[in-house]
Amino acid sequence: MPTLHIINKAPDHPRFPACLRALAEDDTLVLIENAVMALVFESLPLPPCYALRADVNARALSESSVTGVKMIGYAGLVVLTETHQRVMNW
Amino acid sequence: MPTLHIINKAPDHPRFPACLRALAEDDTLVLIENAVMALVFESLPLPPCYALRADVNARALSESSVTGVKMIGYAGLVVLTETHQRVMNW
Amino acid sequence: MTRSPALSYTLVISGAPYTSQAPQSALAFAKALISGGHKLDRVFLYGDGVYLASSLVTPPSDEVNWTQLWSEFLMQTRTPAVACIASALRRGILDSAEQTRYEQPASNIAEPFEMAGLGDWVEATMTSSRILYFLPTD
Amino acid sequence: MTRSPALSYTLVISGAPYTSQAPQSALAFAKALISGGHKLDRVFLYGDGVYLASSLVTPPSDEVNWTQLWSEFLMQTRTPAVACIASALRRGILDSAEQTRYEQPASNIAEPFEMAGLGDWVEATMTSSRILYFLPTD
Amino acid sequence: MHTLIVIDRLPYGDWHGREALDMAFSLAAFDRPVTLLFRGAGVNWLRPGQSADQLSQKSVERNLSAATIFGVSALLADKAALRQYRLSSDQLSQSASETDLTPAFYKQFDAVVVL
Amino acid sequence: MHTLIVIDRLPYGDWHGREALDMAFSLAAFDRPVTLLFRGAGVNWLRPGQSADQLSQKSVERNLSAATIFGVSALLADKAALRQYRLSSDQLSQSASETDLTPAFYKQFDAVVVL
Numbered sequence: 248m249p250t251l252h253i254i255n256k257a258p259d260h261p262r263f264p265a266c267l268r269a270l271a272e273d274d275t276l277v278l279i280e281n282a283v284m285a286l287v288f289e290s291l292p293l294p295p296c297y298a299l300r301a302d303v304n305a306r307a308l309s310e311s312s313v314t315g316v317k318m319i320g321y322a323g324l325v326v327l328t329e330t331h332q333r334v335m336n337w
Numbered sequence: 338m339p340t341l342h343i344i345n346k347a348p349d350h351p352r353f354p355a356c357l358r359a360l361a362e363d364d365t366l367v368l369i370e371n372a373v374m375a376l377v378f379e380s381l382p383l384p385p386c387y388a389l390r391a392d393v394n395a396r397a398l399s400e401s402s403v404t405g406v407k408m409i410g411y412a413g414l415v416v417l418t419e420t421h422q423r424v425m426n427w
Numbered sequence: 428m429t430r431s432p433a434l435s436y437t438l439v440i441s442g443a444p445y446t447s448q449a450p451q452s453a454l455a456f457a458k459a460l461i462s463g464g465h466k467l468d469r470v471f472l473y474g475d476g477v478y479l480a481s482s483l484v485t486p487p488s489d490e491v492n493w494t495q496l497w498s499e500f501l502m503q504t505r506t507p508a509v510a511c512i513a514s515a516l517r518r519g520i521l522d523s524a525e526q527t528r529y530e531q532p533a534s535n536i537a538e539p540f541e542m543a544g545l546g547d548w549v550e551a552t553m554t555s556s557r558i559l560y561f562l563p564t565d
Numbered sequence: 566m567t568r569s570p571a572l573s574y575t576l577v578i579s580g581a582p583y584t585s586q587a588p589q590s591a592l593a594f595a596k597a598l599i600s601g602g603h604k605l606d607r608v609f610l611y612g613d614g615v616y617l618a619s620s621l622v623t624p625p626s627d628e629v630n631w632t633q634l635w636s637e638f639l640m641q642t643r644t645p646a647v648a649c650i651a652s653a654l655r656r657g658i659l660d661s662a663e664q665t666r667y668e669q670p671a672s673n674i675a676e677p678f679e680m681a682g683l684g685d686w687v688e689a690t691m692t693s694s695r696i697l698y699f700l701p702t703d
Numbered sequence: 704m705h706t707l708i709v710i711d712r713l714p715y716g717d718w719h720g721r722e723a724l725d726m727a728f729s730l731a732a733f734d735r736p737v738t739l740l741f742r743g744a745g746v747n748w749l750r751p752g753q754s755a756d757q758l759s760q761k762s763v764e765r766n767l768s769a770a771t772i773f774g775v776s777a778l779l780a781d782k783a784a785l786r787q788y789r790l791s792s793d794q795l796s797q798s799a800s801e802t803d804l805t806p807a808f809y810k811q812f813d814a815v816v817v818l
Numbered sequence: 819m820h821t822l823i824v825i826d827r828l829p830y831g832d833w834h835g836r837e838a839l840d841m842a843f844s845l846a847a848f849d850r851p852v853t854l855l856f857r858g859a860g861v862n863w864l865r866p867g868q869s870a871d872q873l874s875q876k877s878v879e880r881n882l883s884a885a886t887i888f889g890v891s892a893l894l895a896d897k898a899a900l901r902q903y904r905l906s907s908d909q910l911s912q913s914a915s916e917t918d919l920t921p922a923f924y925k926q927f928d929a930v931v932v933l
Contacts, residue, residue: 248810250809250810256565259858260351261711261743261744262711265742269806271806271807272806279452280564280831281448284903287905288902289902290902301455302830304868304869304870306828306829306830306865307879309867310867321456321458322459322463325456326463329431329434329463330431333814333815334557334558335809336559337562337817340924340925346703347716355826355857358921359919359921359924362921370716374744378788379787390757391757391758392715394753394755395715395753395755395758396713396715396747397754397764400752410597411594411596415594416601418572418574418598420569423928424695425924426698426932441818444656445655446613447832448830448832473722473818475581475584478616483664484655485654485669486654487654487655491874491875513625517623517628518582518616518619519619519620519622519673521621521623526621531620531621533670545726552706552735553704553735563719583717583718584718585717586717586758611837611933612837629759629760651840683844684844686841686844687844687845687848690819690929691850698932698933701834702716702717
């Protein structure tokens with residue numbers, strides 16, 4: 248059963264790598280709040296994931312199109328919680 | 338003029354390596370609160386420094402004698418602030 | 428696209444206003460889940476999240492008042508909202524019952540938040556379809 | 566060992582009780598500096614540190630009440646203590662003047678803390694021999 | 704429904720871990736299955752000989768020793784983190800067992816909570 | 819006495835940076851020399867094109883653009899961090915200049931403050 252992982256921590260926070268190590272093949276990762284900085288953080292390779300648009304725009308990252316990262320809104324985040332019975336917040 | 342650096346962040350906090358990089362030859366480093374964990378943290382080599390005894394004892398590290406680390410109490414911390422005109426809190 | 432049947436959510440907020448984005452992210456999510464046709468069972472404030480329930484927050488006129496926005500939303504949607512009593516008391520958020528019990532000079536819990544214990548959270552884990560945690564920034 | 570002449574200190578606390586050790590570390594340091602023959606000019610609460618000045622904190626009987634311990638220490642030593650007004654208002658810590666000004670139902674600032682602006686901190690940087698910052702844990 | 708409560712912060716620096724423990728104990732009090740995981744810096748909660756009176760705090764060691772008595776199913780420790788903090792599993796208080804934190808590990812639990 | 823105010827956290831996730839900025843502006847208002855340093859994740863405060871209305875926050879870019887007008891001597895950016903966050907110095911808003919953060923760098927200032 249796929250898990251939805253929602254992380255709000257900056258990529259240099261110790262919990263960020265712990266989250267990446269917990270991702271199974273069929274899991275889904277969403278970056279919210281400070282976590283969206285991972286889109287431009289050299290030291291941490293990012294798997295395919297979603298990023299919350301409001302947080303991306305605030306931090307001026309919308310031009311940083313990264314292969315495999317899809318922008319979503321809060322409505323899109325709700326839809327992801329519909330399709331995943333297990334949700335882990337990091 | 339030597340600087341007294343007082344850090345309270347855990348060794349896995351991004352500010353810890355930033356603090357170590359800012360240490361000049363003649364500066365003094367004091368670990369307080371969560372920073373005392375650096376006494377046993379493999380991934381970060383620690384220069385000679387002081388550690389606050391109350392925090393070391395709480396976290397059960399008193400047996401972890403580390404070469405170059407001296408234990409001090411709050412009175413000792415005051416003395417260090419007497420002998421250093423510049424104090425940086427991290 | 429077939430949308431799933433209506434789900435029920437509990438949102439736990441454990442980050443404080445200003446010190447985190449938890450109140451803001453949680454409110455945007457709460458509004459979106461309701462627009463999405465789902466039910467918001469309850470909002471549970473835990474740890475530093477209880478600061479959101481302080482009736483005395485007075486931000487500058489050009490800043491948002493998260494306590495007020497949440498109060499309005501909870502009352503409009505008739506959503507039960509709980510501040511964990513142990514977290515609240517330690518952080519200086521009291522309702523009139525606790526004010527009286529502990530002989531404190533005032534109470535400061537915002538409407539419509541009520542004090543309750545972790546039992547409410549345990550019940551949420553058993554009854555809501557989804558439970559999300561809006562956490563501190565660090 | 567020759568001790569240095571008496572110095573004057575300002576302590577800034579920007580971490581909250583429970584969420585950090587700042588109030589505890591700062592109090593232990595404050596007591597030690599006074600025992601060491603130095604002067605404590607003032608204590609300045611900034612950011613989340615203002616939560617220390619909440620008169621409504623009600624910890625369990627087997628836990629320490631940092632607000633009370635600090636109040637007692639400040640009054641015993643006649644140390645001026647300031648909560649930064651901008652930080653305090655936003656976080657729901659009010660004195661009676663602000664309660665009146667903003668028509669709030671109560672005030673909750675603990676004795677002997679007073680509200681003031683960052684100007685007090687700027688002055689401290691110019692007049693105290695040493696200024697130390699007791700910070701959040703993260 | 705089996706819940707995993709995760710503690711990944713150091714003891715004594717803040718209240719998050721104690722509040723996570725309260726969640727675990729509440730689940731146990733209501734007879735809900737719950738396991739405690741100490742991950743990353745959190746493994747240091749299991750270090751024996753903690754003496755926190757000088758910080759005016761109660762030792763978390765004491766809180767933890769009641770865990771299994773009160774119904775927490777197991778205490779688990781992140782194996783990699785034990786190495787990182789120079790802790791060997793025979794040193795651990797509270798009869799915690801070490802575990803590897805693979806994706807499959809987390810999948811065993813219906814809910815995972817960290818503060 | 820020249821003070822260095824350091825911001826090393828991301829914008830928008832918390833209020834520390836804004837409160838550090840208030841300190842810098844207060845020093846400037848009292849004609850005290852002050853320099854702002856953006857270190858580590860803090861370099862992202864200098865990214866142009868921030869649009870924070872959807873977070874119900876004011877853009878910190880606007881706050882910063884007033885810095886030198888109000889008397890802050892200089893805005894400096896941690897060179898290594900700029901690389902780490904894929905920012906080039908010509909991209910930076912606010913005419914910030916990049917700097918290496920050696921021990922000698924900090925010694926230039928009489929006081930260094932970070933929240």
